[in-house]
Amino acid sequence: MSIYSNTRPEVAASEAMTLPQRYYTDPAWFQREMEAIHFDMWLCAGRTDQIPNSGDFFTRQVGNANVIITRDEQGQVRAFHNVCRHRGTLLCNEHEGKFAGRIQCQYHAWTYKLDGTLANAPHMEKVQGFREADYPLNAVATGVWDGHIFINLAARPIPFSDHLAGLDKKFRPWRMEELKTVERRTYQLKANWKLIIQNYSECLHCPNVHPLLNKQSHYMSGDNEPPQPTYLGGRMDLREGVKSLTMDGTTLRCSLPGLSADDQRHVYYYCLLPNFFLNLHPDYMLTFTMWPRAADHTEVTCEWHFHPDEIKKHGFDPQDAVEFWEITNKQDWALSDMAQIGIASKGYQPGPYSNREELLLALDKFVLDRVERSKH
């Protein structure tokens, strides 16, 4: 029995309505969401192949938190708040780079090891009770799943494996840890982060908005899992004759080595709440990480990852996949921005969801429940 079902139960118009305006526009509600969700859950930050060696780093902005993700001398992935423990100065203002063995504040040369411990704090000899051991960098929890680096800003994060909730087993055949990032695009959306997940979670808009996608994967072929506490996901069929989602539906690339014949006929779309989209194609992986900046502003980074055997082949060219999703992304972003404007306007009132928008209703409930619980 498959977990995927294309028959959604009926819903009642009176019960399945979109959220009121303020959930998309109110800065105070946005801040509550950040506290209850983004500062409390595991967030996908990037890929291990961005920091192959000790001292390599990149940074991520999560709300007002700036986080350094690096690899220590033992090769372990580490994350720290990008703030000196002396007078609070930002430690590095580059978005990526390489530390020369230590992390040194440019202001007064407080110096930290790559595991975060304070190694040297000049001119503190005459400060009574000062001990370097009391001032390590403030750590951020990390988890790694098949090459995906996750961070968690909570004081007591739930175990990372609980968050994955079995997706690690489910997607083992794709051997994602082997894949290499080939392209990265960053987009600034004038839309609330929830609207981007809602856009991702239904394909009823595909025939109008995405004629190219719909030509290669029928919009009614979507099979969703029942909504889960930490993720929303489903898969769609490739139409007969279509090998992958590319500009013309063909590809010269081999399928990823571990895939079954069935998996080669589907594209998987999973949203690991609250900030990660994972699109698994037969021959490549597409990932999105979403970074809310304000109630009406979200930064989205999209990356294309391929198998190294394909990358090194003569004539390897990812453009057929890059262009396909660049087109599709821009169609989605334009509609998400228009949704934000409409919902923010005086004429908006909650409207009825279709029974095929059940994942959107689940997202709304997830958000309300999370924020409600965080009060206590």
Next chain:
Amino acid sequence: MSIYSNTRPEVAASEAMTLPQRYYTDPAWFQREMEAIHFDMWLCAGRTDQIPNSGDFFTRQVGNANVIITRDEQGQVRAFHNVCRHRGTLLCNEHEGKFAGRIQCQYHAWTYKLDGTLANAPHMEKVQGFREADYPLNAVATGVWDGHIFINLAARPIPFSDHLAGLDKKFRPWRMEELKTVERRTYQLKANWKLIIQNYSECLHCPNVHPLLNKQSHYMSGDNEPPQPTYLGGRMDLREGVKSLTMDGTTLRCSLPGLSADDQRHVYYYCLLPNFFLNLHPDYMLTFTMWPRAADHTEVTCEWHFHPDEIKKHGFDPQDAVEFWEITNKQDWALSDMAQIGIASKGYQPGPYSNREELLLALDKFVLDRVERSKH
């Protein structure tokens, strides 16, 4: 006996003072004004000749409301909130255009007739209790006066004819419905909307600020009506030998066909509260619509309208009127912006009105009274 009088009664300095700072700077007060005034009164949105045919439309932003103004299949002017009843998406993001018979949301293809009724909502079959009749576009009231289109966002608008308060009879001789828009200019002012009405409502500043205007129409010739509940207005004399307000005071154009000899010697300046200025010259009509964007930001659209008989004459050239008012407008906008800066600064305190600034005092009272009443 004329309603116009050039003798203003004396006022007392202690009673006729400008408003305190916060009425021009406080975002919360601005929001209260929007609710009590702009969201409750009739606003001039444009002209019927902008939408001559069924399906033609333009949009207007009123506070956070975005409104579509269109003409339905029966030729009736209609206005709707520019928001889909499904998930709240903005229906059209062009400022003007033509609907192809229906208004269709680009996101999920919900489709509305030009009268606002929902004609088609795909994939809602399995939503219990869903009826298309329950989800028409949210309507906005409309009124048309001699070619001027008005909208009203209130739940229960006062009758449009009450708002006009006899101005329709008064200005019947101008036959404004015959006039055609020839030029449009939009200006962004860093000034509170009330300051623009105040600037409009007295000509004591004319000798300093508008030497060209003052040369053609003496600043002390202003005859005002007593202030009315929905409008503030008056008229000024053209100086001897001046035919109209143009760059050199002459014009090749005939006077508008219905005007008396007396009306051909005056320019009428009427502010229909809160967003419409109507300047009636012997040979053309000038209109301004004002759109408050923030306590310190107002968008103003100025249009020049002429009689079609003149427009079709060989050598018709509106530039003498366009340039005259472009110069005069920019002088007024610069002063309004400087008034905003000064009033917003720490050194401001209310100052005394002249007895010839009686319409400004009436405006202040109108605003305070409207906001006060809206509390109940």
Next chain:
Amino acid sequence: MSIYSNTRPEVAASEAMTLPQRYYTDPAWFQREMEAIHFDMWLCAGRTDQIPNSGDFFTRQVGNANVIITRDEQGQVRAFHNVCRHRGTLLCNEHEGKFAGRIQCQYHAWTYKLDGTLANAPHMEKVQGFREADYPLNAVATGVWDGHIFINLAARPIPFSDHLAGLDKKFRPWRMEELKTVERRTYQLKANWKLIIQNYSECLHCPNVHPLLNKQSHYMSGDNEPPQPTYLGGRMDLREGVKSLTMDGTTLRCSLPGLSADDQRHVYYYCLLPNFFLNLHPDYMLTFTMWPRAADHTEVTCEWHFHPDEIKKHGFDPQDAVEFWEITNKQDWALSDMAQIGIASKGYQPGPYSNREELLLALDKFVLDRVERSKH
């Protein structure tokens, strides 16, 4: 016995901590600081040689106050709120210039003498009880110290000499009133104003941040006065062979005429709270005035002043001093901006001051004390 001591007592890490985040980021706290400090204390506005003649003026923005600084017909320095007493219009929107004998509002021609009295208010004849004597420009207190113009926006300022607290006697030998401004640079910092004073008040960062400065003046040579109620200051030694702070440590300029041999071997760094830095070199004076614009934005104007005997010498070239401080300033501004970002981020928590950062701790106490007292 010198007031300068290079031995700072020990401090306790538990007692000498940086301030919590909100003191650097909260707009409401920033507003309270403005009220209790910048709107209550003497601020350095500029130099008398900017307005040598009657009617010359410049303006300064202090929070939401815009102030005209001018010189009246008797040659006295005067300051006024840049706001007309009629309807509140900004009187002049140039940052500097010359009034033609009177200050006239461009809107309705209310006209003031250079001492602020209202000389003419047209069309006010029929306003009962109106007297021109009741509507002078709102005055701002002024003080002049050796060419430095200070303003005070308080209703009842403390005496200017109390504010100087003896610095006028101390710095008499420099004869600052003789010096002429040769160069001015204005910088926009994305940093709280307190961070700029903190940066100025310790040289522990000099070896890392300012290698050029440290080469000419050893960072551990700093001798501070004990913190005073209205100023924080100290001096540093020039290294052997260094004549002044210039690109190469040499100078063709003579020392200022009144200086002792000892003063020729030091650079004095004084912060007259809250907005003035005075750097006295053997052969020139450097001044900074700081203008908080928001919790995270400060405008800084830096000026270089030289003795007129040097300026008129053939081959006078201030670039060795200008370039030295342009380099040093930019190093400081970059670190101050990074401090602001770090302190504003979620990972920040107060950290321990070194005992050599005693002036920073004094600044923090000054601010908290001032705001606390202002409540009553």
